[in-house]
Amino acid sequence: MLRVLYLVHDLSDPAVRRRVLMLAAGGAEVTLAGFRRGENRLADIQGVTPLDLGTTADARFAQRLLAVAGAAAGLARRLAGIARPDVILARNLEMLALAGRASARFGGVPIAYECLDVHRLLLKDSLAGKALRAAESRFARNAGLLVTSSPAFVEQYFRPLSGVRAPVHLLENRVLELDGDETDLPARTRPAGAPWRIGWFGAIRCRKSLDLLAAFTRRMEGRFEVVLRGRPVRSEFADFDGLVAREPFLRFEGPYRNPEDLGAIYGEVDFAWAMDFFEEGQNSLWLLPNRLYEGCRHGVLPIVLEGTETARLAARYGIGVALADARPETLAERFAALDAAAYQALRADLTRHGTRPWVLDRADCAAFVQCLAALRQPAGQAAAAHPVPYLVANKVDCHDR
Incomplete structure (x- = not known):
C-alpha cells in the first residue's frame, strides 16, 4: 500500500477532504498534516486524524509566511511519530516549501506539487512576484509531478512563467463518486410559476459576482432567485451577511458536505453560477471550478463567461448559457424570454452526455494513486522521453501538448 504524506494549507478546505477520500479509495494510506484557519477546528476525515502545523488566516500573506517558517522549524519533531x-503530496506553494524539509527528514522521499489555483502574487512582474516565482522554482526542483486542474494553468502560467519543470498530471475538479453507478442525469421537475433559481455554491469569494447577481435579480423582479451555499471568504466582503440580508432575492444557506449533499442542494436550483472575477484577467480566466462539474453532474445548467476556460469546456460539450460580458443588462436580456420549453431544450443538450464527463470513480482514484506510486522510480526515468509531458486526467499515457 502506497503511503502518502499530504501537506495542506487549510485543513478545513472541502477540497482537501475530497482528495483524502480519493487517495484512500485509490488504495493509499494517507497521513494528513496542515494548517487550520482561525475558528476552524481539526476534524478526522474518514478516520484520518490530521497533524496540526499551526494557524493561518485568509488574505494575510505575511502571516502565512511566518506560520510556514515556524512550522518548518518544528517539522522534524511533528513528523517524528509517523511512518516513512x-x-x-504538497498542496500549494507554502506546503511545497515544507515538503523539501519533510522529504529530507525521511531520507529523501519523492514529492508531488498540487497547485489548483495560481495566486495573483505569482503573476506580478514586480520584485515580489519574481521572488515568489524563483522560490517556487527552487522548492519544485525536486518535485517529480505537478498536479493541476486546468490546462490553461499550464498554458498561461506553468509553461511561460513558472520555473516548475515537472511532468504534469491534469486532474479536473470532477465530482467524487465512489459507490454510485448511475450513468444518467437525474430527472427534474419545476412547479409551475416558481421562480428560476441560480445556485452559487462553494468558496464564495467574488464581490463582483455578488453585486452582479444582486442587480440582476432586482431587475428581474422576483423571476429569478439566487441561493448561496458554502464558505464565504469574509475578508473579501465588508459585511457579507448584511449584503445578502439587504437583497430581496438572494439568500445564504450555510455550509454543506461535499460530496454527500450535492444531489440535494443542486436539486433545488436550475442554473449553476460558474463565473468568477476574484482574480479577473488571470486565475479567473483559467480555472475550471468545482461548481461547473457539480452542477452538470446533477443536471443543472452552468452559466459561464465567454473567453474563459470554463466557457471553452462548456462549448466543447455544447452545454450551458454563455454570456458575452458581466453586466446585469446582459444577464437580463439573455434570460428575458426563458420559459419551460427553452429550458428543457438547453437541458437536453446536457443530459445526452450522462454523468461520465463530470465524475471521478474508484478506477480514477486508483489511476491517480498509480501516478504517485510511479514517482518511486529512479530519478529522471519517468520523464526521460518528454521534458514537460501531460499525464492526461484519468489516463496514464504521456504526450506533449
Missing part, C-alpha cells in the same frame, strides 16, 4: 511515506 513513499510520496509527499
Whole structure:
C-alpha cells in the first residue's frame, strides 16, 4: 500500500477532504498534516486524524509566511511519530516549501506539487512576484509531478512563467463518486410559476459576482432567485451577511458536505453560477471550478463567461448559457424570454452526455494513486522521453501538448 504524506494549507478546505477520500479509495494510506484557519477546528476525515502545523488566516500573506517558517522549524519533531511515506503530496506553494524539509527528514522521499489555483502574487512582474516565482522554482526542483486542474494553468502560467519543470498530471475538479453507478442525469421537475433559481455554491469569494447577481435579480423582479451555499471568504466582503440580508432575492444557506449533499442542494436550483472575477484577467480566466462539474453532474445548467476556460469546456460539450460580458443588462436580456420549453431544450443538450464527463470513480482514484506510486522510480526515468509531458486526467499515457 502506497503511503502518502499530504501537506495542506487549510485543513478545513472541502477540497482537501475530497482528495483524502480519493487517495484512500485509490488504495493509499494517507497521513494528513496542515494548517487550520482561525475558528476552524481539526476534524478526522474518514478516520484520518490530521497533524496540526499551526494557524493561518485568509488574505494575510505575511502571516502565512511566518506560520510556514515556524512550522518548518518544528517539522522534524511533528513528523517524528509517523511512518516513512513513499510520496509527499504538497498542496500549494507554502506546503511545497515544507515538503523539501519533510522529504529530507525521511531520507529523501519523492514529492508531488498540487497547485489548483495560481495566486495573483505569482503573476506580478514586480520584485515580489519574481521572488515568489524563483522560490517556487527552487522548492519544485525536486518535485517529480505537478498536479493541476486546468490546462490553461499550464498554458498561461506553468509553461511561460513558472520555473516548475515537472511532468504534469491534469486532474479536473470532477465530482467524487465512489459507490454510485448511475450513468444518467437525474430527472427534474419545476412547479409551475416558481421562480428560476441560480445556485452559487462553494468558496464564495467574488464581490463582483455578488453585486452582479444582486442587480440582476432586482431587475428581474422576483423571476429569478439566487441561493448561496458554502464558505464565504469574509475578508473579501465588508459585511457579507448584511449584503445578502439587504437583497430581496438572494439568500445564504450555510455550509454543506461535499460530496454527500450535492444531489440535494443542486436539486433545488436550475442554473449553476460558474463565473468568477476574484482574480479577473488571470486565475479567473483559467480555472475550471468545482461548481461547473457539480452542477452538470446533477443536471443543472452552468452559466459561464465567454473567453474563459470554463466557457471553452462548456462549448466543447455544447452545454450551458454563455454570456458575452458581466453586466446585469446582459444577464437580463439573455434570460428575458426563458420559459419551460427553452429550458428543457438547453437541458437536453446536457443530459445526452450522462454523468461520465463530470465524475471521478474508484478506477480514477486508483489511476491517480498509480501516478504517485510511479514517482518511486529512479530519478529522471519517468520523464526521460518528454521534458514537460501531460499525464492526461484519468489516463496514464504521456504526450506533449
